[in-house]
Amino acid sequence: MNKLELAKWTQEYAKQQGANDTSVVISKRRSIDIEYRDGNIDKLAEATENSLSIELYAGGRYSSHRTNDLRKPAVEKFVQNALAMTKYLGEDPFQALPDPKLYKGRHTIDLELFDSGYHNVETKKRVDIATKINDRIQGQDDRIVSVTSYFSDSHYENVHLKSNGFEGEYESSTFGAGAEVSLDDGSGKKPQSWAYYSARHLNDLPDLNGIADEALKKTQDTVGAGKVESAALPMILQNNQVRGLLGRIWGALRGGSLQQKDSFLIDKLDTKIASDLLTVIDDPTIVRGMGSRYYDGDGIAAKVMPVIENGVLKNYYIDVYYGRKLEMAPTCGGSSNLTFKLGNRDGAAIEKDMDKAILVTGFLGGNANSTTGDYSLGVQGWLIENGVRTKPIAEMNISGNFTELLNQLVEVGNDPYQYSSWRTPTMVFDGVQFAGL
């Protein structure tokens, strides 16, 4: 039985057993991971994972279940047990399948989520890539303690059926390559950094020598890093780090957070929440995008959606369940790809123009309070003085409140990061509180 047939059979079986409605997802992921360290394969792991998950709607009650045992008799027993348990739950009038109208209007763009050359990639090729990255770094710096390079790929197939007419099926591939470098700086510390890139298609990965050089350079850059005086300073946030900060804000835009009052962005629709410079579009239609899709988990047809326009909040992420509770129309359950309105120069040009600032190139730990918007996060990067990187920074922290931070955005770069679903440009925030000495 193929995945679609098994999903249909499971749906029918659950109905026979007393479910009013079901949502069934069957997926399969095959992946290979290679770690290559200092001249040898350190780890070669192959995996094939299957999953059947079913959401049951029975007598006004809801439950969800997942198994990796896809044998038919096992699935029968699994569904029986799942239904037996569901009757003990509370009735929830908001739990029901989405209105089928939401399924309509699915876009027909070929997103090219799957690299048709995937099956031609052989293990030798994978090992060659990891070896090439490693060889490029080895010998370039006498302080090298260890270099581990990585190559991984996966093939994912997914079938999704809902008993009120939704049917979806897609496959995707992901390739990743990178390296981690460790140096001995003579002080007892072992500075360490890495570079890693992923893409839907193998040929979209950046040049392997470039990845290798970046991993080494980033590590060399952290030698001698330390803290400087606590102060409020402009923060230049490197393009690939913007998600580390804004990602914590995005959680507060979700229907679940709003309805559970666990968000600092309640009742902000069509109000100004950020600097005029911030415009963010959720775009699921980018060809080969890491977050591209045809529909979301509720089966809602994916559409381009403005989230923030010139600092004004235009849309929340409202799924079907919390949409009903909030009496709001569903939009989509979570972000796909994010694109930003760009400025007119890149991070390097911005740095050159700074009298004194801290460039943040990485986060370490910390947390945020989604109810109040308070955040406190460990950072590393560079002190910039008169347009020059003068001291590598570590063991420092930024703290504040997101409501203020969003309005402290004073510049957006023109250099969106291409290897993530969040295509974030460099951003500059004024007057950020840094804690150090």
Add this chain to the structure above:
Amino acid sequence: MSDLTRREFVKVTGSGLALASLAGTLPGLAGCAGGQQFQPGYFGRFGIDSETMRKILSEALVYGGDYADVFFQHSIRNSVRMEDRIVNSASTSVQLGVGIRVLKGDQTGYSFTEDLNLESMKAAARTAANIASGVKKAPPQEYQPMILPNYYPVEMSWQDVGIDKRVAIAKQIDDDVFNEDERIIKNYVGFHDIEKYILVANSEGLLSEDYQPMLRLIAYCTAEQDGQRESNYFDYSIRDDLGFLTPERLTRLPKEAVRRTINLFDAQSAPAGELPVVLTPGSSGILLHEAIGHGMEADFNRIGTSVYADKLNKPIAQDFINIVDSGLNKHVRGSINVDDECCHTKETFLVENGILRTYLHDRISARHYGVEPTGNGRRQSFKHNPMPRMRNTYMLNGPHTFEEIIGSVKYGILADQFTNGQVNIGPGDFTFYVKSGNLIEDGKITSPIKDVNIIGNGPDVLEKVTMAGNDMALTEGGWTCGKSGQSVPVSHGLPSLLVSSITVGGKG
């Protein structure tokens, strides 16, 4: 991407767990008597016996690996969740499979299958075998069951607990939260239990079986006062059965969740800069987990990338400091009867009287260093290879009292509740997040503070531990450690502790 950074993190476990009722009672943990041959126990129901293991290991050693093991797992997770005063969802998750590992020197070949028929298992074994390229070796004919202690004896299986009991407990907690304070506007209750059965056999003829139960119960609430909202939580996580949830504990959980939430209304943001920090006993052990625990995992030292790689048998802290990593604590979340590669679990001294003593080893690193494994070879599931991982990491009692410690601080902060931490192994920089605490002024505990990250360097901070109390406690909460893409349950603890200076990341 985060699994590549070697920035290991610990966080309070998410609530996305699972509900199942598979027929069956507690496994007869067969083969606990020495000298006996293995008799199929729990996994007998899947047709697994000595012959199966011999055939799989035979394939695994087809190209002459140095060592091979086979790891069977069957786990069942149940979850009941409550929101807006009703039990609005329940879930179940079942995982069944077998992972096969082959070692050649320090190199690892790994493969797994979710299909427990012999042909699939042999095919997976052959994939893992590819790491080696030599002459076939013969697997053991017989398997010697390890004699294991039981650090988490239970009287009933979670599979024998009806969902109605779980629902009743969730409702009681929810009612209590709302009855505790009228400022509560929202509450979430999560009742999660997991049962994990494992069977490991290796090319040395050793075999171990374990039954690993886990409970996590959490209330997460939001309160409103004068238009201001705050959220906080309290949870228990423990390797035990339903008997753990005594009336006293069930009463305490909602009270604590509410108290912690309401307290935040009076709290201010913390100061910024280097300050003395006092940690209260319990979840503060996150400091040890990040500042020294990860850096002592032998895989990082084996390749020379840890800040502790050259410090063994050297003094790194004051002589009253003793830090252990133990799997032996009764019913504690990070305890294990045996690790995931047939090694006995232990109490391992990382630091003894201020001297750095022992790394945390798995088989690969123990062989590399020529020492006995410490029983730290753990893995998330059959889908993952074992690595050196912490269990319960804590500091033994020191010579001071809490009052002496507070009294010694002119101006600093008292850190009371913690939610997560992270470390960058190479340089040793680490963080931990303080959800709530107080200022200390002139030796007295004063205004409450909240939401501040603290950042320091492991070896540097250990040197700056100048006082340790006599009140060690392990955390009761559900902490999960992430490393190289794998999550395992852990625990940690501290006595009251003074770090004389560390960067507090407040708003200034």
